[in-house]
Amino acid sequence: MTPTVLVHRDQELLAKAVAARLVTRIVDAQAARGSASVVLTGGGVGTAVLAALAATGARDAIDWRALDVWWGDERFLPTGDPDRNETGARDALLSHVGLDPARVHPMPASDGPDDGDPELAAERYAAELRAAARPEDHGPVPSFDVLMLGVGPDAHVASLFPEMPALYDERPVVAVRGAPKPPPTRLSLTLPAIRAAHEVWVLAAGSSKAKAVRLGLSGAGPVQVPVAGARGRRATLYLLDRAAAAELPPGIERIASP
Numbered sequence: 001m002t003p004t005v006l007v008h009r010d011q012e013l014l015a016k017a018v019a020a021r022l023v024t025r026i027v028d029a030q031a032a033r034g035s036a037s038v039v040l041t042g043g044g045v046g047t048a049v050l051a052a053l054a055a056t057g058a059r060d061a062i063d064w065r066a067l068d069v070w071w072g073d074e075r076f077l078p079t080g081d082p083d084r085n086e087t088g089a090r091d092a093l094l095s096h097v098g099l100d101p102a103r104v105h106p107m108p109a110s111d112g113p114d115d116g117d118p119e120l121a122a123e124r125y126a127a128e129l130r131a132a133a134r135p136e137d138h139g140p141v142p143s144f145d146v147l148m149l150g151v152g153p154d155a156h157v158a159s160l161f162p163e164m165p166a167l168y169d170e171r172p173v174v175a176v177r178g179a180p181k182p183p184p185t186r187l188s189l190t191l192p193a194i195r196a197a198h199e200v201w202v203l204a205a206g207s208s209k210a211k212a213v214r215l216g217l218s219g220a221g222p223v224q225v226p227v228a229g230a231r232g233r234r235a236t237l238y239l240l241d242r243a244a245a246a247e248l249p250p251g252i253e254r255i256a257s258p
């Protein structure tokens with residue numbers, strides 16, 4: 001299925017528009033099933049979306065106690081470290097809404113119960129995902145309603161960096177060592193786990209992301225261009241600002257807002 005591309009004027013408007021879309025998607029899922037699940041991303045736009053969600057009155061339409069929150073990747077650092085994606089998400093949104101703490105699923109920290117061993121931490125998170133999966137998910141992870149991904153200038157998503165072994169891994173969660181972007185040790189969902197989501201939203205703002213966006217939409221292979229392998233079961237959305245959309249390949253339809 002070809003991704004849908006939506007272009008907004010700048011990062012601020014992009015964040016507000018994605019936050020509004022997220023409210024609608026979560027409310028729809030909760031109306032249909034009684035609960036919803038989202039997978040968060042770290043990074044500039046991902047965190048800006050959470051801050052925009054915290055700032056909008058529409059957030060009150062969400063039943064926060066009936067929302068499961070997961071992460072697509074994490075920097076393997078101590079609890080509360082400012083570079084952890086969890087810390088950014090809590091500061092921007094999670095600490096300001098009435099979530100059920102049992103339904104918030106951060107990836108383990110380096111000072112957690114795994115003695116600083118990222119492989120054990122990855123197995124722990126995989127077990128948590130497996131426990132949350134229902135028979136109708138037909139796999140070891142839940143069918144997340146929305147999974148958001150930032151994208152790096154090198155086309156990495158989550159902590160899946162080009163040419164690294166994690167891109168060949170069939171397990172749902174892996175430890176990543178030697179990441180080219182600091183910190184070097186990380187945990188990440190793999191592409192099979194990402195593809196379990198109903199909807200995958202790729203978020204990108206700024207000219208440094210334009211080439212990665214182009215490659216992601218150009219039929220490149222996921223080992224060289226990880227973002228190209230991130231697809232949802234029902235839909236894949238590229239939610240961009242104009243600068244990130246500046247090099248879209250010819251023939252890609254886009255919907256642009258003013």
Ligand SMILES: O=C1O[C@H](COP(=O)(O)O)[C@@H](O)[C@H](O)[C@H]1O
Nearest residue numbers: 041042043044045150151152158
């Ligand atoms: O390290 C990471 O980078 C990506 C992209 O971040 P950005 O600041 O360039 O938007 C992010 O999606 C990922 O979660 C994070 O761990």
